[in-house]
Amino acid sequence: MIRNEKWELLENGVTADELSQWRETILEGGYSAFNKLLEGFKLQLKRMQDDEIEALFRWIECARRLFPEPGQFSPSWLTIWTELREMVVIKQQLMQTIPRAERDGEWQLILDNPFTIEEIVCHPGLTFDEASYLYSYFRPGLQKNEYIRLQKIQTLVVDVGS
Known part of the structure; x- marks a missing residue:
């Protein structure tokens, strides 16, 4: 997985205050900040390995709780959390079908x-x-x-x- 501060926050767990601060930073940054978050998810999904599937599911759920209305950033993102989760499920099925x-x-x-x-x-x-x-x-x-x-x-x- 990609190592950077934001993903390590999600992976290692943070306090409610730290998550709240991160949420506010993205809300203040608007479309471009949220887009960077989504691009990070897509990059994580592209590089995801078999033992990282559950972590990605947890990160999506964490982001869903932090940003329950992603359509506020762009109408095209109304269902982004469901879409990302579905992508993880599909890639997981491929990884289960094709041995390492x-x-x-x-x-x-x-x-x-x-x-x-x-x-x-x-x-x-x-x-x-x-x-x-x-x-x-x-x-x-x-x-x-x-x-x-x-x-x-x-x-x-x-x-x-x-």
């Missing part, structure tokens, strides 16, 4: 709807952490007939034009 010993190497993520004329979206050249994060990000919003694929690259040939 098989996570090395290059991964890619593909999104497609074979019943539309829209192009296939492919995110190649990813680590497992990056690919599983993107999977957990895109999975909840899949529309009818869309699919998402997380796959490990076993053999790769690359040519670059000049």
